Amino acid sequence: MISEEDIKHIAQLAHLELSENELKKMGKELSLILDYFNSLKEVDVTEVRPAFYSKEEKRLSLLETTREDKTQKEKNKKEVLKDAAPCQEKGFLKVKKVI
Amino acid sequence: MELSQLTIKAAREKLLAREISALELTQSCLEKIAASDKEIGAFLDVFEEQALSQAKQVDDKIKAKERIGPLAGIPLAIKDNILIEGEQCTAASQILANYRASYDATVIRKLKKEETVFLGKTNLDEFAMGSSTENSGFQTTRNPNDTSRVAGGSSGGSAAAVKADQCLGALGSDTGGSIRQPASLCGVVGMKPSYGAVSRHGLIAFASSFDQIGPLAKTVADAEIIFEAIKGKDSNDATSLTIPQEKKIKKPSEIRIGVPKEYFVEGMEKAVEKNVKQFIHKVEGSLASIEEISLPHTKYALASYVLISASEASANLARYDGTRYGLSDPKNEALTLKDLYFKTRGECFGEEVKRRIMIGSYALSSGYYDAYYLKAQKVRTLIRQDFEKAFQQVDFILAPTSPFLAFKIGEKTDNALSMYLADIFTVSINLAGLPSLSMPAGRANGLPVGIQIIGDRFQEKGIFKLASFLEQLTTDK
Structure with missing residues (x-):
């Protein structure tokens, strides 16, 4: 069972505003899902390496991921910005005061 | 026959x-x-004008007897x-x-070079998270076989559009089954390529160690045409690779098939099990052998997948924060930076x-x-090793794609875990980075059943060849 405090803490870490109802529902569902994950406890993983990156991938990508250091023409930044950011000025992103 | 019912091969x-x-072909789809x-709700956006003008350009080339690419003038949904x-991308x-x-x-750049016609953008579960398109922030896509049922997901819009003859083929993406499961539920062909076979540059990321783009189509041959057009290494996606030359491709009569016993579990619909077994029985005599194999860690795959994919998600x-993307009013001076993120x-x-995001965080x-995370990654290694061992014994693996038939809209929305179980037969393949193609294996209770062919990494050609053979063998003439 996951506590309400835990849920609130995780929501803080994830930058999510959750309503009281959402917090309650999320607590119930996450508890069920975490229970389901507990089945992993029975698997013996002594001396098993995590699969962050397979040996095969490493071998293949080392062969292929380097390229010549040449400049490439990219679009001008104003054009790229205009489609994504809701608030901007003179081609710059406008952000909230940080300090 | 309407032109939109044509296969890509026949249309070409x-x-x-x-x-x-x-132009006539595109008009027919529109x-x-x-x-x-x-009624179906497959599309979020339709590009009528551009599609018609793209089609006209191809007609001009054909008239001028210029060479055209294999997908030139073919209307696809994305x-x-x-x-x-x-264009919008939501x-x-x-x-x-x-x-x-x-x-x-x-x-898209590759398809544009071939002068493919883009009809529009198709619906999905939000950020490709789901198995029914009911999580879409805009609409639910209905299954063309029975509109009271889901089309599957997350590429449910693409699968439904292909099934309903609204397009000749489509692109989807598959993180834990999102191409194959809707293909299975709608009764079309859907293919998830090997991890690294197709560039993800320009695909909105969900879980980067799983995501792959792949085709949905009416026939195996059509899926292969689309795959050939989109595959290959791309310097903008460092995980993409040039597909190594395949081992010798065997004739069907030399192919050994494995059927994993762990893919017939309690809780799967009896009709699906019966149908898949009948299909296997029907093709058995034409192949070298079909034997039972074991992938012992299968039952841990879903937990491992949900944990790792949610962590990556x-x-x-995290980039969707209101500053670079979002709807909140940035002019509202009362909001602090933190408020803006949270709101x-x-x-x-x-939901x-x-x-x-909560599970992952x-x-x-x-x-x-x-x-949780580290343990899941270790279990992922064991799941990969299960497949490595299996492919020393057999050439390909045959298994059901989905444990159930297309379910009713609303049937699984109250319980997140029961929705996750829809992917129980597909996630292992993504955990291992393998290619797999789902194709129709008949019908049960009037609804399509899908079977998937799983191959070793980069054995796409072999999969397509075997799938074509099985398609011919089992399609009612």
Whole structure:
């Protein structure tokens, strides 16, 4: 069972505003899902390496991921910005005061 | 017969023979969309004008007897998490409702070079998280076989559009089954390529160690044509690779098939089990052998998948913060920076997306990392090794794609875990980075059943060849 405090803490870490109802529902569902994950406890993983990156991938990508250091023409930044950011000025992103 | 019912292969022959024009073909698809999409809800956006003008350009080339690419003039639908420059790309999320793509995904650039016609963008579960398209921030796609049922997901829009003859083929993306499961539920062919076979540059990221773009089509041959057009190494996606030369491709009579006993479990629909077994029985005599194999860690695959993919998603979706994307009013001076983050994400993300971000943040948070994330990654290694061992014994694996038939809309929306179980037979393949193709294996209770052919890494050609053979063997003439 996951506590309400835990849920609130995780929501803080994830930058999510959750309503009281959402917090309650999320607590119930996450508890069920975490229970389901507990089945992993029975698997013996002594001396098993995590699969962050397979040996095969490493071998293949080392062969292929380097390229010549040449400049490439990219679009001008104003054009790229205009489609994504809701608030901007003179081609710059406008952000909230940080300090 | 309406032109939109044609296969890609047949349409191309007719285009080259000048029996039909690309314009007529595209018009036929657009008419079909206009007539049926109110009910089905496959499309989030339709590009009528551009599609017609793209088609006309191809007709001019054909008239001038210029060479055209294999997909020239062929109308395709694109899942709305793949970027087409200048067009909306929402990933079915409210947080991207106003976003227009500023560049082409590599797969789109490749298809444009072939002069493919783009009909529009198809519906999905928000950020591709789901198995029914019911998590879309805009609409639910209905299954063309029975509109009271889901089309599957997350590429449900693409699968339904292919099934309803609104297009000749489509692109989808598959993180834990999102191409194959809707293909199975709608009764079309869907293929998830090997990890690294197709560039993801311009695909809105969900879980980067799983995501792959792949085709949905009416026939195996059509899926292969699309795959050939989009595959290959791309310097903009460092995980993409040149597909190594395949081992010798065997004749069907030399192929040994394995059927994993762990893929017939309690809780799967009896009708699906019966149908898949009948299919296997029907093709048995034409292949070298079909034997039972074991993939012993299968029952841990779903937990491992949900943990790892949610962890990756929580990081990938951190960029949607209200400053760079979002709906919140940035002119509201009362909001602090932190308020803006919390409000934007709280208001714009749907329930399932929030749930996955929470699961991922939990699994990665201090104190739980070893018990959840690291453990899941170790189990992932064991699942990969299961397949490595299996492929020393057999050439391909045959298994059901989905444990159940297309379910009723609303049937599984109350319980997140029961929805996750829809992917129980597909996630292992993504954990291992393998290619797999789902194809129709008949019908049960009037609804399509799908079977998947799983191959070793980069054995796409072999899969297509075997699938074509099985398709011929089992299609009622």
